[in-house]
Amino acid sequence: MDKMPKWADVVLIPLISLILAAILSALVILGIGEDPVAAVNMMVSGALGSTYGWGYTLYYATNFMFTGLAVAVAFHARLFNIGGEGQAMLGGLGVAMICLYIPWPHWTMALLAACAASMLFGAVWAAIPAYLQARRGSHIVITTIMFNFIAAALLNYMLVNVMRPDGSMDPASERFPAAVHLPTLHELLAPIGISFSKAAPANVSLLVAVLACVVVWALIWRTRLGYEIRAYGHSESGALYAGISPFKITMVAMLISGALAGLMATNNVMGEAERLVLNSTEGAGFIGIAVALMGRSHPFGVFLAAILFGFLYQGGAELALWTNIPRELIVVIQALVILFTGALDNMVRMPLEKVFLALRKGKA
Amino acid sequence: MDFLTIIQVLDSTIRLSTPLLLACLAGLYSERAGIFDIGLEGKMLMAAFFSAAVAAVSGSVLLGLLAGIASSLVLAGLHGLASITFRGNQLISGVAINFLAAGMTVLVAQDWFKQGGRTPSLFGGARFEPIDWPLAETLSGIPVLGPIYAELLSGHSVLVYLAFLAVPGTWWLLYRTRFGLRLRAVGENPAAVDTAGVSVVGLRYAAVMICGVLCGIAGAYLATALQAGFVKDMTAGRGFIALAALIFAKWRPLHAMWACLLFGLLQAIALRFQNIDLGGVVIPVQVMDALPYILTVVILAGFVGKAIPPRAGGEPYVKER
């Protein structure tokens, strides 16, 4: 018998974990002498109270959908990809090359090419740790961490020594040509009569992210490959028995994961910055871990969790702007969410299981 | 490159190796007991802040050190709670701890000092002062040995000497004492320890706490000896380099020292020379930055002998028949 109903596992536990993280966050805000209620109000109005706020919330959420999906797909194969950050950096490199070195007649073609390039670059960066895990048993958590640092060094080198325009002191690439400018939500919604803030960076890659959620859902739950990935994730010896190649699944799951993380660059590099800068990923690769954990590795859960984190990021930026609370508050909240939904899962789960068991006995 | 430059680079190697070594030994205790710890970075960072903060306020570097250790212990306790008591995922817990430290240090620093997430600069008794060995000044004139004695060996803070003494200390504890036997056993097969009537939970908490103390010293060294105060994200990936060194050393104390010295040397060279010109071939500074990580991947790939972690590492212990 299951110890508790499925809905409790899927909805109740993440909810309780989230509430615990929220309570602790409120205590932290109290601790630094600020008013948590006022802070929440400011976050809500700042992130959701205007189309400008929404525009930023959705911009961040787009990043987190990509990285959250990346972590989630790897999780299904029981692989912990901490390398989303590095893979997204490489994705940025791919996007920058596509946008800078090829003259595109229209943004749609550029976007397709940028998608392909960012996926390719992200996947390549994930491929080496994946291969080492699959063939040589090198722990993928450690190798992907190492590859984050190597990616940062590589990007640094490329920006300082190769892509930096002559005469510029700034370690950044040239600005992308206007032809590859991605339409923002303002530009997309204006023709159908909806007015949306001009200044907000949310852009057409949000639709790419939503599409990615749907595709990942279909892949994991409706295709043979998804079946194999899930089976391998639950039992490696079982996979061998069923003729599922552990090597193939490790590689494929990590390639998909890296490609999804790389795709993020269509949003932050192509959609927002419109040039490649150092640290353009801003830790989004790591937030993907929190998003995947909270979303229980399900694409719909990832979608919701990404929007929540988008709200937190935009709300946090507003707080930093108007109060004495630094943006790092969000990093704390993110840590608490990872802690409660990931590492301390049993702390919530075990008492809850007892409650459900007692309820069942009471009924019987 | 002249002799004095070499001495200076090596001197800087020792100083830069120290935090790596302390953190690496910290990880060694934890991982030898079967608890993976990718939260070394976070614990160091937390300790760096609290040691600098308390030293700045009290003017006493010793109080600062204690505060640093205490704050690191809190995070170590959290890691223990998640990975031992609640049998959670040790890697995820480590990730959470790193973020918690990254966020909390800036948050509290801003609240206390309002200097953009840093502490005031430390001076006088709020910093660890170098200890000059006897006659260092007098002997420095002797060719070769003089500078080695006066510049390289003498003139470091007490924490540097402590870190290097911790290497034989750890070896002795691990291989010559009851505690070490049990610690190694619990990382290999906790069921053997449990059925032998020894508490797995107790041993693992002890290991995690030792890890906390050492990370605390490492962080305090960063903020109160190597530098004069805390700045945001000042650990700058050192916790991960320490982790890399631990794998490089295959979880053995003496090898850990050599690995940390190697990585410290890389940092010292990168710090001093930026781009290195090797007879026409220029090695960019970024390669030096990435080298510890690349070396670790090479080691992990098994091209230079296989790194086999403690067998029960990463797995929460559940009683089974």
Next chain:
Amino acid sequence: MTVPAIELKGISKSFGPVQANKDISISVAPGTIHGIIGENGAGKSTLMSILYGFYKADKGEIWINGKKTEIPDSQAAIAAGIGMVFQHFKLVENFTVLENIILGAEDGGLLKPSLAKARRTLAELAAEYELNVDPDAVIEEIGVGMQQRVEILKALYRQAEILILDEPTGVLTPAEADQLFRILHRLKDEGKTIILITHKLREIMEATDTVSVMRRGEMTATVKTAETSPEHLAELMVGRKVLLRVDKVPAKPGKPILEIENLRVTDDKGVERVKGIDLTVRAGEIMGIAGVAGNGQSELLEVLGGMRPGSGAIRLNGAPLPLSGPGSDARARRAAHVAHVPEDRQREGLIMEFHAWENVAFGYHHDPAYQSGIFMNNAALRADTDRKIEKFDVRPADGWLAAKNFSGGNQQKIVVAREIERNPDLLLVGQPTRGVDIGAIEFIHKQIVALRDQGKAVLLVSVELEEIFGLADRIAVMFDGHIMGERLPDETDEKELGLLMAGVNGEAA
């Protein structure tokens, strides 16, 4: 009347909704060997784990030498003079024998004096009980029989007066088992009290003074061994008369289906486990592979099932099957009409977290019947599952239930249904009834025999001699990666097979 060495009074223990022990009472006289027998899952190991402080009983009392004793942890059990040899040894593999012995029983904080003292004590114990081991050998480099001795020495070093052994012969050859029993008798003569947990009737009859029978968490009887018989014990174990033989007509062997030539297999650690065997399985017969666990049978099944590479040659219906590289994986085997009921259904045969209907496709998820375009046709799969559930009487008949929520027997029925319904030319079966209740055993045996009667070939691996005798039309015995000999079930007996299983071959080998 002497005071019992161990007395358990009304022990009960539940794991969630499962009651593993129900109100169990037992009394063991000092200086005797007491057997506890029961099927897998009857609650024997749970009971002994409670006695050793591994689990805490929900209810009941433990009395040791006439004194009520609380045993909250292993420490307390050791203090009360109880030692336990677990089925899966609890040794640190890269430690030496000596280090394993002193672990947890060191004298003082430094190792040197402890090791010296242990070395002396070990020499004394070796002389006293015929328990010779090299104190400086590393555990992972010595055999299982030796490792078991280390476990016994560990208990004796801690001055155990009561020794519990959980299924101690599962990994031993009959000869090694006999040696173990000699040691146990010696210990008994020295006044130690021994509890022997097993599901093998032969061991109970040979080694014990008294025996308790457990069934479904309850103690059904305690009797003097001399006053009972194997048939009576078997009946007590399962609660009704047991058919020890399976009803079947004589086999009509046809052409060779599977031919194996000089097959060699290496395990994950690089140790050769199958050392050049030749074997033929014909249509319409069940070939039984007998042997003590760990003599290469598992690797044989794995290489035939495509889970592991090997060298040599195998042919199916005359056509060669690759043993390594492309076309040697489990998917290719299934395509060649080889079905496989694996030894470990929970780790291999099923994904425990998957729904029953997802498991019905496991290994056959490429079947065109389960596809529609680029997606899987889950509706078709569920319909197929419902058919199989009905035909194989899987209970509860709910395809949406996760595999882990079925009983062992019903899990096995799902696996057997999946594999047999494919109508394979060759069926590989490993330990088909391990951890399966009696009712399901009979059902599964009948299905295997029915497949044979359709003219299919069956290769059965089982460590249960009874099952081999009941099902097999021919018997091959494996020892140390070799086939020691082939016998017909009517022309051999347990004794002869036992010798073969121990590597002793009467004929010119």
